[in-house]
Structure formats: C-alpha cells, structure tokens
Amino acid sequence: DIFFNNCFKNGLLPIVLDKAVIDGLFVEVEATEGYQLEVDLDAQVVRKPNGEELPFEVDQFRKHCLLNGLDDIGLTLEDSAAIAAFETTWRAKSPWYFTLSN
Incomplete structure (x- = not known):
C-alpha cells in the first residue's frame, strides 16, 4: 500500500x-x-x-530506521567509512578515470 510505505519514508509509524x-x-x-x-x-x-x-508487527529494518531517525540519506551515511574506503581504493586502482583532459 502506497500510504503505508510512505508513512515510513516520512518518519511515521503506521500501526495495524x-x-x-x-x-x-x-x-x-x-x-x-x-x-x-x-x-x-x-x-x-x-x-x-x-x-x-x-x-x-513492524519490519525490523523499518523499526531500526524509525528508532534511529534514519531516512535514505541517513542510511547511506551509516556506511560513510566503507564508502570512503571504496573511493580511496578506486582512485588508487583506476587513476586514469580521474585524469582531467582539455
């Protein structure tokens, strides 16, 4: 249900x-x-x-998000260290990708 799912995206807990x-x-x-x-x-x-x-009943993932005040951006930021490590490794393994040309 659209309303039910949108509640979670807006930080609301729909209870059935x-x-x-x-x-x-x-x-x-x-x-x-x-x-x-x-x-x-x-x-x-x-x-x-x-x-x-x-x-x-409430899905455990959605419960975690509500209890911790996490939206889509907050969830991403929970993995910021892993993202930064990936970017560092990627730059080291593929320096050609980051080369600027005129």
Whole structure:
C-alpha cells in the first residue's frame, strides 16, 4: 500500500490492529475524557491506560530506521567509512578515470 510505505519514508509509524480492537479503542476513547495511548516501538506494543498491551508487527529494518531517525540519506551515511574506503581504493586502482583532459 502506497500510504503505508510512505508513512515510513516520512518518519511515521503506521500501526495495524484488528478491527475489533480498534472498535474497542473508539468505545474507550468516547467514554473517557483525556484518554491516552502509549506507543512503544521498541517493545512493539500500544499500551492502554490500564496497562493492557496491544502488540503490533513492524519490519525490523523499518523499526531500526524509525528508532534511529534514519531516512535514505541517513542510511547511506551509516556506511560513510566503507564508502570512503571504496573511493580511496578506486582512485588508487583506476587513476586514469580521474585524469582531467582539455
């Protein structure tokens, strides 16, 4: 789903729960002023005010990105040392590629 995937690209966590669970949450929200849920991405649960935990699934790679605030550029920068090493080796092995001609 496009929306679901775009959420991750924008740093948002889309949580999928059963319809019956969501319906129950709406009933509780409407009955309780100031009702708040806690989302624990690390534990992969939505925690209700009474402590009940509603588990949800999330891809581990996407979880890593969200927990570490990484976007596509941030992911690339995680490998900056390896990229720099590759570039150094490439320059040494293929100096002709980097020669300027008029």
